[in-house]
Amino acid sequence: MCIVLALVTTLALVVVAFQEAESEGVRKVTLRYFGHATFLITAPDGTTILTDPFDRSVGYPMPDVRPSVVTVSHEHFDHNFVQMAKGNPKVIRGLKDGGKEWAQVKEQVGKVTITTVPTYHDGSKGSHRGKNAIFVFEMDGLRLAHLGDLGHVLTEDQVKAVGSVNVVMIPVGGFFTIDAKEADQVLAQIKPPIVIPMHFRTEATASWSIAPVDEFLKGKANVKRVGHQVDLPAELPKSIEIWVMSYK
Numbered sequence: 688m689c690i691v692l693a694l695v696t697t698l699a700l701v702v703v704a705f706q707e708a709e710s711e712g713v714r715k716v717t718l719r720y721f722g723h724a725t726f727l728i729t730a731p732d733g734t735t736i737l738t739d740p741f742d743r744s745v746g747y748p749m750p751d752v753r754p755s756v757v758t759v760s761h762e763h764f765d766h767n768f769v770q771m772a773k774g775n776p777k778v779i780r781g782l783k784d785g786g787k788e789w790a791q792v793k794e795q796v797g798k799v800t801i802t803t804v805p806t807y808h809d810g811s812k813g814s815h816r817g818k819n820a821i822f823v824f825e826m827d828g829l830r831l832a833h834l835g836d837l838g839h840v841l842t843e844d845q846v847k848a849v850g851s852v853n854v855v856m857i858p859v860g861g862f863f864t865i866d867a868k869e870a871d872q873v874l875a876q877i878k879p880p881i882v883i884p885m886h887f888r889t890e891a892t893a894s895w896s897i898a899p900v901d902e903f904l905k906g907k908a909n910v911k912r913v914g915h916q917v918d919l920p921a922e923l924p925k926s927i928e929i930w931v932m933s934y935k
């Protein structure tokens with residue numbers, strides 16, 4: 688009798704442990720924000736991606752990071768300071784020829800697939816600010832898009848190329864990029880459940896002619912202040928949520 692009971696108990700414990708391990712293994716993606724368009728994304732397999740690193744002149748404190756990969760949406764100082772990354776990361780640039788042309792990015796790093804979608808930095812086919820690359824990171828069944836310094840609403844082809852995304856990091860500050868109103872239009876095009884605004888003015892970039900994030904948040908429901916670092920939940924929100932991150 689005792690042996691049967693012990694066996695049943697052991698079995699139950701094994702099942703519980705297995706379920707826990709399984710749920711822990713599901714979609715553990717962590718995002719950390721350093722300001723402007725710079726995030727550190729940690730994938731479930733441990734691959735770390737630093738996006739669009741700013742240089743010292745931008746105004747944010749320099750983080751201490753040693754990522755596996757650095758991505759650069761375009762070759763402007765507030766997005767391509769790859770020296771921010773310590774160690775020996777793989778650098779993936781969305782543009783080539785010093786920023787003049789789009790690179791055809793399709794890279795696999797660890798279990799993360801990284802692709803780009805060609806776009807422009809302004810609303811006149813790049814004649815003012817040049818080209819820009821949207822980065823799409825695919826990991827463990829999740830797709831995250833970093834829009835770089837997108838300067839226009841998307842074309843039908845670009846919407847198709849971006850595809851279905853779970854998380855989007857989108858510029859909202861205007862002047863150099865799409866503004867709050869255009870960001871709304873882009874979000875209506877790609878409909879991600881989680882929206883993370885970026886490239887807005889803060890006390891660290893007080894002299895920049897970009898709008899603060901409040902412009903974008905005006906009249907919006909489901910705004911969450913998630914802090915400097917956040918984990919994606921195993922179950923994604925059913926309707927759109929705006930996650931405002933802080934740079935420290």
Ligand SMILES: [Zn+2]
Nearest residue numbers: 765766836863
């Ligand atoms: Zn910029």
